[in-house]
Amino acid sequence: MKVGDKTYRTVDFDNGTIFLIDQNALPFKFRIIRSNTYLETCHHIKTMTVRGAGAIGATAGFAMAQAALQAPQQSYLEFINEAKKQIAATRPTAQNLFYALEKTYNSALISPQEAVKTAVEIADNDANQCQKIGMFGQELISTGCNILTHCNAGWLAFVDYGSALSPIYLANRNNKQIHVWVDETRPRGQGARLTSWELMNENVPHTIIADNSSAFLMQQGKVNMVIVGADRIAANGDTANKIGTLEKAIAAKYYNIPFYVAAPSSTFDIECKNGEDINIEYRDPEEVLYTHGLSHNRNPARVLSSNPGAKALNPAFDVTPAELISGFITEKGIINPDRTSIGILKISQ
Numbered sequence: 033m034k035v036g037d038k039t040y041r042t043v044d045f046d047n048g049t050i051f052l053i054d055q056n057a058l059p060f061k062f063r064i065i066r067s068n069t070y071l072e073t074c075h076h077i078k079t080m081t082v083r084g085a086g087a088i089g090a091t092a093g094f095a096m097a098q099a100a101l102q103a104p105q106q107s108y109l110e111f112i113n114e115a116k117k118q119i120a121a122t123r124p125t126a127q128n129l130f131y132a133l134e135k136t137y138n139s140a141l142i143s144p145q146e147a148v149k150t151a152v153e154i155a156d157n158d159a160n161q162c163q164k165i166g167m168f169g170q171e172l173i174s175t176g177c178n179i180l181t182h183c184n185a186g187w188l189a190f191v192d193y194g195s196a197l198s199p200i201y202l203a204n205r206n207n208k209q210i211h212v213w214v215d216e217t218r219p220r221g222q223g224a225r226l227t228s229w230e231l232m233n234e235n236v237p238h239t240i241i242a243d244n245s246s247a248f249l250m251q252q253g254k255v256n257m258v259i260v261g262a263d264r265i266a267a268n269g270d271t272a273n274k275i276g277t278l279e280k281a282i283a284a285k286y287y288n289i290p291f292y293v294a295a296p297s298s299t300f301d302i303e304c305k306n307g308e309d310i311n312i313e314y315r316d317p318e319e320v321l322y323t324h325g326l327s328h329n330r331n332p333a334r335v336l337s338s339n340p341g342a343k344a345l346n347p348a349f350d351v352t353p354a355e356l357i358s359g360f361i362t363e364k365g366i367i368n369p370d371r372t373s374i375g376i377l378k379i380s381q
């Protein structure tokens with residue numbers, strides 16, 4: 033996607049170096065960070081310089097390729113095994129990370145060059161699949177539609193295009209006169225910071241709302257459909273996505289509003305029988321207690337925005353049961369949230 037006149041990918045790789053759009057600096061500053069070693073890359077995944085299922089998947093693949101390139105010849109296997117462990121330990125929920133890691137590791141067993149080739153293919157596929165998600169998804173969007181989205185499942189969450197936002201970009205380019213309600217997405221504000229930044233860049237009309245406003249807007253008839261992304265989808269269609277997604281799905285069901293999940297097949301995990309098997313990440317409680325932003329003199333600031341000394345709990349994801357989901361928008365088309373359709377999708381992957 034474009035920023036100004038230049039086309040960027042969220043994650044790029046050249047000659048052993050990974051280039052990441054620094055998502056912790058957005059929307060205030062657009063900058064690219066270079067990562068030269070797999071350990072540095074692990075740090076960037078953990079601290080969310082790069083985030084979003086597809087983007088951390090591609091980054092994990094490149095990190096594995098970096099490890100293979102870095103590994104000393106005499107202890108090659110030992111080195112790449114340790115790297116695989118470290119990369120797997122960065123973030124637990126997004127299936128794309130484990131999908132990319134496994135594939136690139138298997139290629140690293142052949143040679144570092146094979147690992148690089150596989151990691152590049154994974155990143156290219158991610159971008160292509162998201163573009164197709166846009167084409168299938170935009171057919172669901174009618175003219176004048178008010179779409180609600182949660183978190184950031186745009187191009188920043190993938191290598192390019194995005195999942196939930198890809199159909200929105202296409203519908204907007206096709207002059208469908210859409211408008212997007214953007215949940216701010218506490219505690220890290222991926223909606224208010226990243227989704228809004230992306231939509232503004234593409235001139236998509238949108239409004240940021242507090243996380244607790246969506247049921248009210250649905251009750252008032254101001255939401256026509258919901259499109260969200262996914263971090264892991266179990267074999268029965270139960271879907272892990274950013275914390276807060278579940279309550280949007282429950283409210284949408286109550287008000288009879290279509291609720292779609294957009295995701296490439298690399299997010300589906302058929303080893304996971306249902307939502308109970310999905311490992312939910314708990315992050316630092318300080319993310320809940322403190323707020324980040326710009327101070328009055330426009331310097332980056334972190335402020336305590338809760339009762340001093342209070343405890344906080346910070347689950348980063350929740351699981352939406354399949355029965356609340358109207359359909360999955362995938363690169364193969366729209367599929368039903370059931371075992372048979374997901375099985376067929378994985379076979380044709």
Ligand code: MRU
Nearest residue numbers: 083084085183189261262273274
């Ligand atoms: O914690 P994050 O920002 O890495 O969370 C992942 C997400 O961006 C969301 O859950 C998103 O909606 C799905 S990822 C495409």
